[in-house]
Amino acid sequence: MKVLTEEYEQHNFYEEDKFLQKILKKYMTSDMFSYADKNLREFGQRAAGPIDERAVHTDREGQPRLERYDKYGEEVSRVWVNEGYKQTVKETYETGIVGYVHKNIPELGEKGTYTYSFAQGYLLSQAEPGFYCPVTLTMATAYLLDHYGGEELKETYLPHVLATGDMELYEGATFLTERQGGSDVGANVVEAVSIGEDYYLYGEKYFASNAGMCGVAMVLARMEDSKEGSRGLSLFLVPWEGGNIRIRRLKDKLGVRAVPSAEVEFTGAKAYLVGEADRGFYYMMEALNLSRICNAVASLGIMRRSYTEALLYADGRNAFGRRLAGFPMIQQTLQELRMKLEKETAAVFEMVQLYEKVTNGTASFEEEALNRLLIAIMKKETAEKSIEFAHEAIEMHGGNGYIEDFVTPRLLRDAQVLTVWEGTANILALELLRLINKYEAHTLFIKMLREKSTDGMEKRIDGMEERLLRFAGLEETEKELEAKSLMKDMAILFEDVIYEQL
């Protein structure tokens, strides 16, 4: 029996990714780049090697498992993870993927950047977005705590959330969604009861990712005397070890099976107010913006993995007497994938530069609005593309692509979540409307394009300007109906502008 194919496998997600290296070089100081280049080379190997191997096991038979009761029948709500999983957690956080965004990198004597963190996230997601998800939740937790936490709270918890091997790590989590509400966070009913200075939470969260694994969770709840809707929600930090938290079940998800997503019941869990009362929704929306960037980064990771898997298979496999990669249709597909991947990568990392300013506090009010706009359109576009890429990778493999021995089915299953969590297309479209109606974000978008663009793009920008102005004048219902296709075109134009000027 002739061998089907030589094994064309990747051994380092970073090393051969010249485009990523180019992007990082562009956006990093030279010190930072030289640090990052060295460390990403190492992490890229680990991600393509043991982390990927553990991802396979975790996805198939080794996924997190709820131990709701102990052997004596006591409710314990522990989440079991396999030992390789623990190793991946350790290896990932010790790179500073969360910590060095907020604290100094010892070798450099200065803080890292989101850019560096997202580069790591992009590599990690090529192995498994389900491992990246807890990281992003920990990033959001760190953000909220660092920006809004009181001094005592920060002192107690932040070092653990930022741990890089120097102390016990507390992973984070953000619990928003409730059963009756879904994306409609304002409908939430979890209650924060105060006894003296202390708060105790009661109620249920429905998609509580990283439950049972996190050391602290950031939770939206309503104080007893607060008003209805999103303006009556406060943000609380809940230490997991404080108890009175039950996990009803872990969600049986299509993909990203590595992260335990739970239905959680608070039965009087000790909680600490973060920031001002009733401002929780506002804080959480900020964290959500960060999570949406993370989502885009994970999408890039899946796109990259899908592309390289397709490429390697096409190189290694024969049909009708020649290499797959020799067929024009195949070449066309691969070429289109590569082009789209590079454009989106460039666009996302450009957007991240603006985000660095926003989180630094050096951005103008307009830049903040523009930032949100870019995040909304890029989150949507990258997520949709990641599904398409995964699908193309499957088709490139033919029947093999549909078999779970190959990574392709997992890529598709994982990709699918990226359009769903952190806001579906509909939710993002409503965000676009809000930004246009309230901040005229469309004019900021055009202005930015004009500044960034090279000569040849003018006409397309003019056309977009016209379209946006017309759009801004529509009835709300008409806007809703057009918003999604508009966002797609905005994303493509943004990508082309950025890619041209590289």
Next chain:
Amino acid sequence: MKVLTEEYEQHNFYEEDKFLQKILKKYMTSDMFSYADKNLREFGQRAAGPIDERAVHTDREGQPRLERYDKYGEEVSRVWVNEGYKQTVKETYETGIVGYVHKNIPELGEKGTYTYSFAQGYLLSQAEPGFYCPVTLTMATAYLLDHYGGEELKETYLPHVLATGDMELYEGATFLTERQGGSDVGANVVEAVSIGEDYYLYGEKYFASNAGMCGVAMVLARMEDSKEGSRGLSLFLVPWEGGNIRIRRLKDKLGVRAVPSAEVEFTGAKAYLVGEADRGFYYMMEALNLSRICNAVASLGIMRRSYTEALLYADGRNAFGRRLAGFPMIQQTLQELRMKLEKETAAVFEMVQLYEKVTNGTASFEEEALNRLLIAIMKKETAEKSIEFAHEAIEMHGGNGYIEDFVTPRLLRDAQVLTVWEGTANILALELLRLINKYEAHTLFIKMLREKSTDGMEKRIDGMEERLLRFAGLEETEKELEAKSLMKDMAILFEDVIYEQL
């Protein structure tokens, strides 16, 4: 805790599907329709009820399992299926989904039609395409045996393949693909060794669906003295009980987990030649055409299920103070889904009418070519749409849509195979080229459109004619690069023409 939603569930896949009823009425004699209407009503209930319930179990924990060795260590290569699975097999075949295409329906005193069979397939696929797959393989087996089998072979096996409860059922299977070849069937190496009048097969098949469950398999193999390539392949009937067949493993597929797809080794399996030697590839391509229609029908099933699940969820679920179905964006999505579903359903059943002629032997040579063309473009379009529909159903459910407790993830996983098996988009594009180059099928296509169309469509048809003529004159490589987008537009135009004249 407020209830998330009342349970909006379907109880009969046929009863509320007025569009299907309209289509069937149009294409069936009144006797046939009245028979079909009654029986589909019953089958639609069963499919939405117990068959769907068993599909869930079969997909998750109860999937077919290979018992390669018995307890004494002897190689047995048995496939275990759960008891509900057996019940579904029984209930499905006894409707005559295969049998009545080739033999009389007792109540009517005449044969059934493919139209009726596909209506059943469409309902069944709403529960689980993985259950429909073995049926379609049995259909292909019946077709091959009925059209090309010698008298003795037909006498022995055909009644079992067509069994409707009157005798032991032999499910069928078609084994084409080999490890080294994939879609390149001509590269096959399974050998048929003759000893006297008998043939014995040696070699390996790589995607052998229904292995271990089938009573007879139709297998392509090369006789010792036959030439290389597809013109040296002969078709054989292999009775499973004849032995000397090993199942190496069952494929761990992303979806359609109900059908056991295996890697099979023939180690001297007794085989009977079907039709003429060296004509096997030709026969199998005919069977493949049938399978592609089945594929389109399964796609329609997934689209229908996705649509109704999305609709019911949108009706039952509240967000931001109103029913989901009250939001313009949601209404738009649902409306677009419904429209596309109806158009594709109409187009596929129109295509089936031509197929009835072809298999009746009453079609002209041109009609045969046109039929192949339609099959290629509709197979491609419906498969791609079924994935899109499944994706939309997930998004409509938000986070819930990603959870395996809902049917949506299974719809996506199942849909994904439909673009892959029976020919990927690339393979179908090559088929288009062949039909245009060899039979000028593009002119037949335009001619048919003109005949079928109502007045308003002329311009679009003219445009397509122009494009096709230009396309037919391109270099092969250029053709390859354009073929897939062309096929999509052809499919859409065909659908619109058919839908308009309903």
Next chain:
Amino acid sequence: MKVLTEEYEQHNFYEEDKFLQKILKKYMTSDMFSYADKNLREFGQRAAGPIDERAVHTDREGQPRLERYDKYGEEVSRVWVNEGYKQTVKETYETGIVGYVHKNIPELGEKGTYTYSFAQGYLLSQAEPGFYCPVTLTMATAYLLDHYGGEELKETYLPHVLATGDMELYEGATFLTERQGGSDVGANVVEAVSIGEDYYLYGEKYFASNAGMCGVAMVLARMEDSKEGSRGLSLFLVPWEGGNIRIRRLKDKLGVRAVPSAEVEFTGAKAYLVGEADRGFYYMMEALNLSRICNAVASLGIMRRSYTEALLYADGRNAFGRRLAGFPMIQQTLQELRMKLEKETAAVFEMVQLYEKVTNGTASFEEEALNRLLIAIMKKETAEKSIEFAHEAIEMHGGNGYIEDFVTPRLLRDAQVLTVWEGTANILALELLRLINKYEAHTLFIKMLREKSTDGMEKRIDGMEERLLRFAGLEETEKELEAKSLMKDMAILFEDVIYEQL
């Protein structure tokens, strides 16, 4: 490769069991025997065939599974069982294994007997005691309802509990054990709160077998004003559909995996008082006596299966140039097993005759005490022997015996429960003490032996009498220390006496 062994398999558990037939003939009227013989022949085939096959699946991958929440997150506490399981339930109850103990056998125009029911249980247990367990719980439920239920309760529920295909079957269950109490039932704390005439249960049961499958459960609970200890417990019938019952989890048992054993929480379940208030413990102890006989019958089933498996393997397998069965050591083992099996079978069915009198209400007070004594010693002895038999069957198979492809590991795992539930050896020893101290049951035992025995046994009976009298005079602590070895000797003597006079 030479075949390891021809397949020596059983096809009917009844047909070749001449000893059982002899026993049944002895204890049944001729009409009853001729009915039973015909039906057991059929059931013996089913038990050795499909029921055994389903038992394998149910034990390994198909065991009952808790669905605690539905897809919408609502607590439902449903127990899923596989479809073959449902078929076994149907096929078993329709033989009248429960029903005909309490209602007429249509063909005979008279009620069946426990003897007949136990014969069925003995056959069923050869396939799987885990399937017999729910039956025995339903027997206990029927017993309690028939003897102590009020008229209305009986009218509503008894026909369902006794259903033989004529109406919907309600399986039964008996919930005694609590987490803090275990065998110490008097420590129970489940509360029955009365509101008007109705009762509602609150609290937790810890080994609730058949939870989720039963239609009605018989539950011990304490009324609000009842005293502590076993004398404050009342018996309630709880209809499962009445709701407010949660299943926390199913026990992950070593064996008898077919029966779902649960931790159950009552959160206000509607309940109906059975019999008089505060007499529940007394009623339940009666039911427990029945369950202990069932336990002995299941033990016989395992012994029989172990013996026949060992015998067939020894017949079929060669080692060192001859059949295993040709070795003296093997012959000796098989002979000892057969002898013990026959003695215990005879003794248990003899004991059952007395039990028939007791439940008929025709037994004297002394006979009732004697009956309890026999049940205690025979429950203990048969359970211990069933483990030994299973162990011997494993050893007879050598390494194969340890492999789950063979039935032997399951026999051992199942057997192990029989010493544990319905009272461990220690609990049974305390029962012996109680019967001796309170009813002088030891003298009744000796009297009975003298009546039943043939001539040659006198000396042994004299010896036992002496020993019992001495024992009865010991301090309680000394009694406790000797009780278990005494019971063993009593059991052996009883068996020998009964066996001699056959």
Next chain:
Amino acid sequence: MKVLTEEYEQHNFYEEDKFLQKILKKYMTSDMFSYADKNLREFGQRAAGPIDERAVHTDREGQPRLERYDKYGEEVSRVWVNEGYKQTVKETYETGIVGYVHKNIPELGEKGTYTYSFAQGYLLSQAEPGFYCPVTLTMATAYLLDHYGGEELKETYLPHVLATGDMELYEGATFLTERQGGSDVGANVVEAVSIGEDYYLYGEKYFASNAGMCGVAMVLARMEDSKEGSRGLSLFLVPWEGGNIRIRRLKDKLGVRAVPSAEVEFTGAKAYLVGEADRGFYYMMEALNLSRICNAVASLGIMRRSYTEALLYADGRNAFGRRLAGFPMIQQTLQELRMKLEKETAAVFEMVQLYEKVTNGTASFEEEALNRLLIAIMKKETAEKSIEFAHEAIEMHGGNGYIEDFVTPRLLRDAQVLTVWEGTANILALELLRLINKYEAHTLFIKMLREKSTDGMEKRIDGMEERLLRFAGLEETEKELEAKSLMKDMAILFEDVIYEQL
């Protein structure tokens, strides 16, 4: 709800085992003891902690899994083990459990002893005999290689087999059993074909423990021109990486699920002759003696764990108003278990002292025969007792003891193998007969007892002498029938003699 019990758990298997410490002190030099005491304290903690935790996972969901084919369909026959498993392997071998029997302990500058190795095995088996099994196979491999391997072979492989972290570890394995033969090793048919100086194996082994995990396997095979029966078997070393080895399947064992036991096919595996041709059976019987001691040690481990689990549960659990441990029956059981455990531990370690002499080459011919006798009777007795202990531990826990959340079911499942592998009771009885008939081993036994015994034992020894002499004069068939009960009594007397003189 009141808590069922405080958690009474062990944290170090060595520290509280004063009896073991006493035994080791007696049999070790003071340097060795002080080294051992320190290291066992550490290992005892690890075994009771992480190793035990991993054992639970490995037994339930994480057991070794065969990957027979890679994703491309190539036969690879890899065995997957979980990452914790690998950690346990590392932690165990680095203690020198195998290595230091054959090479110097760096801290001491001298070799370790079997006594020390067995002490480790006894602790490890308390966590999981399934982890100890591969160790014992590696011990046997080291023994065979060290004693009989040629210089080149030893140089190449022995350092790896003895690795303690200094180089890559090659675990060992011994493949004897074949499908048709079972214990009748002389019936083996695996063939060694020589091509020039090299050997290549063909054929099948049926219980090949540690297949896929081992670096080298010691395999019995028959050279082409060798005679039938056990005298025609040669011993070969097969490096696993040499290829041409297929694993058909892993055995689905009742217990010791940690060790992968396989059906293996050699299809031309490269092999190296160990020692002289045709002497393989003789060598392997020596290795088997070592394995039988390991088996006895594992039995002690299970007994110890069973005893401590029972003790702790009885201490922690209340019933009928007092601690379980307060009941006379419970005290009696615990006391009997402790006594038997200590006696067997003492007897086994006494026997090991003689074994040290035998493997040192300092034993007389008579001592060798006596050693074999002791091994046979002690293997049998300890294995049987380990089952009994596990059973008692279950009963002590009542219903809980039957639930897999507790360690008790695993103890029983694991114990069960100990009577089966390395020779069933029947096989051991035949060994006794051989030793008596050929070496008058019974007189050596009596002589040894007289030397070791304290005054009070004379009468019992006289009785045994008389019985043995009578026994030695019986017909073979009569001997066979009495052998097993005789062995039991010999074991008990031996234990009592050793225990008395402690």
